[in-house]
């Protein structure tokens with residue numbers, strides 16, 4: 001789609017540059033701006049000094065359920081929801097603000113980010129598509145990313161139930177079983193891809 005005005009295009013370029021600086025993949029840039037693929041490729045190369053990676057792997061909601069990604073995703077979603085609910089931001093603006101804050105949190109704790117901007121963006125899309133929900137941990141009360149339609153009344157988060165002890169817990173094994181509801185929504189999963 002063509003931009004309506006020079007100002008719209010300038011705004012898209014500014015957003016594209018910020019997304020590339022934060023590590024966005026081409027697919028995210030193409031969805032979130034109205035710039036041509038050619039222009040996006042030029043922006044990418046100018047900002048990063050290299051061509052964008054070509055290989056794209058489809059990935060599913062399951063990635064967000066593994067231990068470390070789940071903790072990081074849950075932190076990101078808490079920040080994202082803060083911007084949506086308290087600062088009345090939406091869409092890409094809320095995602096970018098939350099992602100900056102996510103990086104700040106990790107830097108303050110001297111931790112490596114497990115969640116790329118493209119994955120964070122995908123996470124929000126999975127929530128929008130009702131593939132994921134927030135579950136309250138019955139032990140610490142924190143909000144964590146969980147499969148939609150999974151029973152969450154007895155939910156215990158990955159921080160309260162560390163992986164080394166996870167095998168002992170019957171409820172953890174039950175949760176690891178793939179819910180039917182997610183399998184049925186495959187098309188939305190396939191629509192999103194990223195290099196692992």
Ligand SMILES: [Zn+2]
Pocket residue numbers: 137138139140141142156157158159160161
């Ligand atoms: Zn917990």
